[in-house]
Ligand code: HEM
């Protein structure tokens with residue numbers, strides 16, 4: 001994992017002091033509300049319906065066990081003893097007191113964490129694949145690139161007051177696990193014919209009110225030019241993005257208005273001037289940053305042997321075998337697996353964890369995964385590099401702490417925004433809907449039979465719960481003061497990213513779980529062999545689903 | 555005389571805006587809008603005093619900047635502080651056009667932006683409101699280290715580490 005040197009420490013500490021001073025001046029009435037607003041947002045602080053909310057950056061999802069213990073401590077001392085993992089691999093505290101935020105930030109700085117640019121109209125935390133470094137289909141580890149982008153974007157003087165927020169994602173593998181086509185900039189690591197490393201650059205993707213899939217503006221950007229090219233894109237956007245209407249201010253709207261071709265020309269023209277300048281990355285810097293992401297000291301394990309032993313253990317224990325199936329993943333390295341700890345037990349808001357659970361997670365990471373872990377955009381936690389012979393023990397310990405719900409990638413592993421219970425912008429509640437669905441589909445055999453299924457819920461069209469890219473998406477809408485839910489089908493966030501289609505009129509809260517059940521029935525009746533829900537939908541279209549759901553509601 | 559912050563010092567501001575309905579250029583240091591500068595361009599040579607121009611963040615400066623570069627002062631207006639276009643315009647003036655005169659922030663920018671503004675090449679700050687300038691100037695020192703290249707930093711941190 002990246003380790004701060006004196007420079008990084010200094011910058012983060014000075015940011016804490018800057019914010020401490022700003023908070024004091026605000027509390028003393030010297031800074032007006034509307035001026036304090038972007039200052040606090042640039043440091044992740046919202047003032048919400050019930051209390052402030054502090055969003056802490058987890059750069060590209062990587063956490064050390066020491067950081068997780070610190071988060072547990074902070075949640076106990078300054079909050080109500082739990083934190084929330086977000087869909088952007090960040091962590092939120094829901095109840096901090098404004099006056100204490102500077103102290104929280106300085107505690108975070110001790111473990112090389114911060115809340116810089118986790119909100120506001122600036123460049124946000126860069127995200128990537130939770131299996132970076134260990135994925136079997138990896139072209140190149142994206143994390144050193146994410147770290148380079150983190151440093152470049154941190155307190156970038158020119159881009160702190162953009163038209164709108166700005167999100168960058170990096171994908172280093174064949175499969176996309178970072179939803180990079182749905183970001184303002186999506187970077188795909190590629191190799192050219194000469195075997196040199198570079199990026200295909202996509203711009204203008206995003207969810208929210210106007211969901212759009214990103215467009216490729218450059219097929220191959222040699223790696224050393226990454227930062228100057230990003231500067232060029234951001235400069236064009238900063239100067240020409242819409243600033244009159246916040247719903248038209250994301251870069252996706254500019255790219256659409258100009259067309260991706262024209263946008264690309266403007267970027268290239270700008271880049272001509274700064275290309276080959278001092279921002280050109282050096283081999284020394286590549287080597288320095290890369291050295292922070294070494295492969296752990298793997299033992300040589302006989303893969304076949306290890307697999308056999310694991311199969312024997314699993315055959316005696318159905319619960320373990322289910323968990324093994326759904327919650328663990330093979331790695332490049334024989335005899336090792338990545339484990340997903342589920343933060344989605346029924347009855348808890350997806351992504352919420354207690355201070356005790358955080359400490360357990362830290363212990364597990366120390367014991368089984370070299371003291372490191374990753375937050376995922378599906379709001380779970382991943383431990384990589386676990387020796388297969390440790391899995392049974394790990395499972396038992398995770399289970400005791402409620403972290404082993406064996407439903408990863410199924411309908412019960414849903415993404416869900418905080419919705420009407422917490423968020424002032426909501427049209428409808430989302431957490432109770434998630435709970436109702438988890439309760440309705442609690443029969444694990446049925447859930448497994450359904451297989452891979454992404455169900456995403458947002459409480460309003462701002463789309464924090466990514467409903468557009470769920471195989472099944474649920475969107476809260478407000479009709480005459482009542483909560484209704486629109487269903488969308490066929491969304492997906494992988495390389496063939498697609499946005500969901502609206503099924504038909506919205507359903508009431510009472511109808512929603514039955515509606516979902518009917519969708520699943522149509523799938524089960526129509527699937528061929530082990531076809532997934534999404535594939536069946538893509539093959540048979542929306543009509544059959546529609547007929548069934550609306551047939552009996554009249 | 556009104557004051558401003560320039561090169562990290564509080565000084566008297568000798569410049570005044572040319573009245574909107576002015577028919578000619580009165581003596582003294584004058585700030586003209588870009589439209590006024592076009593109208594009066596043939597009188598500037600003979601003017602007694604300095605002339606500077608105020609441009610907006612949305613200006614396509616590529617098209618207009620050439621003749622302005624010999625002026626001693628270019629002011630960039632912030633319609634409101636959240637409008638960050640001026641940061642890019644100043645960066646372009648310094649980096650691409652090698653402008654060495656005064657770049658002055660005018661309009662709705664706020665104290666807490668001083669550090670970032672100065673990194674982009676602003677060296678003078680004229681606040682709309684009458685605030686304690688020497689107190690505000692502390693914000694110029696918010697950080698002592700920085701990652702990126704900018705008008706005041708030739709090399710990114712990775713080349714200095
Ligand atoms: C607590 C109250 C919250 C409020 C008021 C809030 C507000 C918003 C708003 C207004 C947007 C839309 C911005 C836009 O695209 O124009 C947004 C986007 C987003 N929020 Fe939240 N949010 C909250 C909590 C959360 C939480 C807890 C998560 C994670 C689980 C989350 C994840 C996201 C994501 C991923 C987006 C990006 C959608 C995109 O790519 O456009 N938000 N949020």
Ligand code: SF4
Nearest residue numbers: 417423426459460464
């Ligand atoms: S989607 Fe809407 S309801 Fe849900 S957190 Fe975002 S803004 Fe709030």
